[in-house]
Amino acid sequence: xxxxxxxxxxxxxxxxxxxxxxxxxxxxxxxxxxxxxxxxxxxxxxxxxxxxxxxxxxxxxxxxxxxxxxxxxxxxxxxxxxxxxxxx
Amino acid sequence: xxxxxxxxxxxxxxxxxxxxxxxxxxxxxxxxxxxxxxxxxxxxxxxxxxxxxxxxxxxxxxxxxxxxxxxxxxxxxxxxxxxxxxxxxxxxxxxxxxxxxxxxxxxxxxxxxxxxxxxxxxxxxxxxxxxxxxxxxxxxxxxxxxxxxxxxxxxxxxxxxxxxxxxxxxxxxxxxxxxxxxxxxxxxxxxxxxxx
Numbered sequence: 049x050x051x052x053x054x055x056x057x058x059x060x061x062x063x064x065x066x067x068x069x070x071x072x073x074x075x076x077x078x079x080x081x082x083x084x085x086x087x088x089x090x091x092x093x094x095x096x097x098x099x100x101x102x103x104x105x106x107x108x109x110x111x112x113x114x115x116x117x118x119x120x121x122x123x124x125x126x127x128x129x130x131x132x133x134x135x136x
Numbered sequence: 137x138x139x140x141x142x143x144x145x146x147x148x149x150x151x152x153x154x155x156x157x158x159x160x161x162x163x164x165x166x167x168x169x170x171x172x173x174x175x176x177x178x179x180x181x182x183x184x185x186x187x188x189x190x191x192x193x194x195x196x197x198x199x200x201x202x203x204x205x206x207x208x209x210x211x212x213x214x215x216x217x218x219x220x221x222x223x224x225x226x227x228x229x230x231x232x233x234x235x236x237x238x239x240x241x242x243x244x245x246x247x248x249x250x251x252x253x254x255x256x257x258x259x260x261x262x263x264x265x266x267x268x269x270x271x272x273x274x275x276x277x278x279x280x281x282x283x284x285x286x287x288x289x290x291x292x293x294x295x296x297x298x299x300x301x302x303x304x305x306x307x308x309x310x311x312x313x314x315x316x317x318x319x320x321x322x323x324x325x326x327x328x329x330x331x332x
Contacts, residue, residue, distance in 0.1 A: 062309065066309040066313075091241075093248075100250070105280065106285060123157045124171070135183070
């Protein structure tokens with residue numbers, strides 16, 4: 049008998065969409081996910097947004113962002129002074 | 137030195153903090169949440185560099201060499217932190233709360249009016265993403281930073297964070313759902329959607 053892929057709910061589809069990005073989804077699971085994405089507009093958006101999120105994260109990791117002078121992304125004055133004492 | 141020329145000389149130690157301190161701090165800050173931990177990592181990096189400066193032979197840029205040391209220090213930091221992590225992972229109520237009992241979205245994802253080539257990614261989405269990463273639980277943040285941001289292999293990440301492969305996938309999936317939700321609420325795409 050032909051075994052039809054099980055119908056996924058959105059929560060499981062979100063998990064599978066991530067697992068596919070992380071490279072741990074079987075062929076059968078890929079088909080199950082693809083079927084869910086055809087019928088669910090919300091999960092189609094989520095799937096695309098995960099792609100954009102990963103792309104943005106890689107960009108952030110490789111170059112940071114341009115707000116270099118922001119205080120939260122700089123050493124505090126005390127830390128800077130302490131380091132200068134240590135490293136001469 | 138001319139503009140744009142890359143220096144492969146060893147700069148004098150008294151300019152290290154001013155020239156490279158913030159760069160190292162920013163690098164650590166993206167991957168390690170706690171500011172004082174980051175400052176400590178920068179200090180450890182500079183001290184190790186000072187001790188081993190004769191090993192710098194100009195084979196790469198000095199910055200690259202320093203970041204390499206920092207990466208090692210960060211991995212040690214993660215290993216120290218994760219040693220007591222228990223298995224399996226507890227539930228994540230925030231992520232569970234995004235779905236109803238039947239597993240359907242409680243609030244459907246909205247369309248983001250932004251595309252991957254958009255210049256707003258750099259100027260607006262990246263700062264928002266960093267803020268959203270700061271709001272993640274530490275274990276999710278570390279898993280996401282190492283696996284997605286730094287593209288490390290999952291076996292390496294599992295080793296560094298002392299988590300099983302299954303738990304790593306759970307952490308990544310929860311992190312992505314939280315980040316997606318956070319960007320939609322606080323990031324740029326929604327604001328643009330309202331304007332447009």
